[in-house]
Amino acid sequence: MADINLDDLSLKELKALQSQIAKAISTFEERRKRNALSELEDKARQYGFTLAELTGTTVPRKRASPGAKFVNPDNPAETWSGRGRKPRWFENALEAGKSVDDLRV
Missing domain, CATH: 4.10.430 (H-NS DNA Binding Protein)
Structure with missing residues (x-):
């Protein structure tokens, strides 16, 4: 990671950097989960399965409307x-x- 000399930045640049850091921190866990899920899906695909097939989870189906009686x-x-x-x-x-x-x- 490149070293940033904070003393050389203006107040506007420092606030923009602060905003970017806050956003990166708040989304860090979600990004890690997405990356892990993507890797697991790729690995399952290599073996000819979907991740749902291997974990036994499926997307719940919506129930059909019972219709008017x-x-x-x-x-x-x-x-x-x-x-x-x-x-x-x-x-x-x-x-x-x-x-x-x-x-x-």
Whole structure:
């Protein structure tokens, strides 16, 4: 590393250097992790595997939406999957004499 004579720098240059050092310190651990991960992925690839295959970790899949099972007869834009709390329109329709089958999609 090159020696820097701090006495030769202006206040503006010293503050810029201080800012650069603070940033380098705060990101040091993250850079080391990224480098280690990259090396491990390269090594796994050399053996014909992915790192996820070797560690048994996978990216979690997003669950598919359950889809609508019931629709509001007064407003078809309002639907309910049948999971969770019953929407007010669903309960109001039942109280008004509709059956659950009347509300099915």
